[in-house]
Amino acid sequence: MSTAFAEKCRKVVCIGRNYFDHVLELNNAKPTAPFFFLKPPSSMLLPGKGPILAPTGVNCHYEVELALVFEKTMKDYEYKGKDEKAALSECVDYISGYTVAIDMTGRNVQDEIKKKGLPWTTAKGFDTFLPISHFIPKSAVPDPSDVTLFLTVNNQKPYNQHDSTNLMMFKIPELLSAISSVMTIEAGDIVLTGTPKGVGSVKPGDHIDAGLEVDGKVVEQSKISVDVAEKGGIYVFGK
Secondary structure, eight states, X not given: OOOGGGGGOSOEEEEESOBHHHHHHTTOOOOSSOEEEEEOGGGEEOTTSOOEXXXXXXXXXXXXXXXXXXXXXXXXXXXTTSOHHHHHHHHHTTEEEEEEXXXXXXXXXXXXXXXXXXXXXXXXXXXXXXXXXXXXXXXXXXXXXXXXXXXXXXXXXXXXXXXXXXXXSSXXXXXXXXXXXXXXXXXXXXXXXXXXXXXXXXXXXXXXXXXEEETTEEOGGGOEEEEEXXXXXXXXXXX
């Protein structure tokens, strides 16, 4: 198993609100087009490299996502007018494979920021706020538009999150067209494709397991197993 791909990442692009039931559970407006934000590569937490660090006063929410790992530069990819299956095949040609990612979010931080109309960077960018799995080769995921993401906290069953990527409102070609029309997706970059319903809070002492299934079987390279601990340091929410 490998995490070498993470060393080549210059930016992490994240799609927001791409599953309708997730939009509903957070009482957000349904987007009419894909929108995205950035997480710093410094927020990545590699397998076995320690816990998610929860800053003091921050309500930490988990959001499991399928992430695309790019091996070719993509710029101004045109999706409009293309057959969806053919467009997906074109897009997959730009990537080397996949990883499972947990887009950790300081939800109370984000809520305060949103009220002020400010960027989400603080809520999304804390160190360790992007646990990722090992690299998943394309051969293990024949159709990224139809895999099942799962996440459970403290071995809870049924899963906290457990839904198929076929529920994405905006499919992968449309997402990549929207991103690459604004900024070049470079080799090594990682694109997160959105989270399904079931997001919720974790606190120090909790444990998260996540991954993806293909045809009902868990892909071994996709597994994430990570604890949550106190961050410490000078940041205190609301201080």
